[in-house]
Amino acid sequence: MTKAVSQIFVLSGPSGSGKSTLLKKLFSEYPDTFGFSVSRKSLFAKGTNSQPRQGEENGKDYHFVNKDDMIKEVEEGKFIESATFSGNMYGTSIKAVQDVVARGKICVLDIDMQGVQAVKHTTLNPRYIFVQPPSLETLEKRLRGRGTEAEDAILNRLAASRRELEYAQQPNAYDRIIINDDLNRAYEDLKNAIFVSESA
Numbered sequence: 001m002t003k004a005v006s007q008i009f010v011l012s013g014p015s016g017s018g019k020s021t022l023l024k025k026l027f028s029e030y031p032d033t034f035g036f037s038v039s040r041k042s043l044f045a046k047g048t049n050s051q052p053r054q055g056e057e058n059g060k061d062y063h064f065v066n067k068d069d070m071i072k073e074v075e076e077g078k079f080i081e082s083a084t085f086s087g088n089m090y091g092t093s094i095k096a097v098q099d100v101v102a103r104g105k106i107c108v109l110d111i112d113m114q115g116v117q118a119v120k121h122t123t124l125n126p127r128y129i130f131v132q133p134p135s136l137e138t139l140e141k142r143l144r145g146r147g148t149e150a151e152d153a154i155l156n157r158l159a160a161s162r163r164e165l166e167y168a169q170q171p172n173a174y175d176r177i178i179i180n181d182d183l184n185r186a187y188e189d190l191k192n193a194i195f196v197s198e199s200a
């Protein structure tokens, strides 16, 4: 039998380091163990009556909230991170993570370095895992191989990766660093970072 060492994990690492690939494997091997936090999205900006986009379900895709309420909650420090795109505010609230845990599920937050630093200012107290590419050259090859970004976006991501790698080297930045060279090996390392055997 295995049990998780924490109910909340933060998974971070440069774009293209393999976070989604590893999480996909994890969620398919353990379909009932993990839960997803529902992000909040403000819709009802003052003076407008915009509606959820077709296919977006309240409580499932997002919790839709009044924009003024969301601004207030952000000011009160209730969000781990928030951002504004084309007039709408988006964010992950601390409560959304706590709700996942209250449902008896393990919450994994796939966030960037800024998100990691923001979580450290909350009371969530997760385990921090960093997914590191074997080298920047390999990372570049994988990013190009994925074929999802334009050239300037790739260069931006590589520059950000250098900063993420530097931050990860600082003592206490992360509890565990997983080098994603061989995927299966990295996946075993991830499981070892999350679970311990019950007798341990």
Ligand SMILES: Nc1ncnc2c1ncn2[C@@H]1O[C@H](COP(=O)(O)OP(=O)(O)OP(=O)(O)O)[C@@H](O)[C@H]1O
Pocket (backbone or CB within 6 Å): 013, 014, 015, 016, 017, 018, 019, 020, 021, 022, 142, 143, 145, 146, 180, 181, 182, 183, 184, 186
């Ligand atoms: N160990 C590995 N060996 C070879 N290729 C890999 C390995 N891990 C991931 N990849 C490939 O590298 C690419 C980037 O991986 P992935 O999309 O999982 O990265 P990511 O960290 O989730 O990136 P982002 O933060 O941009 O979402 C994908 O094409 C994936 O198939």
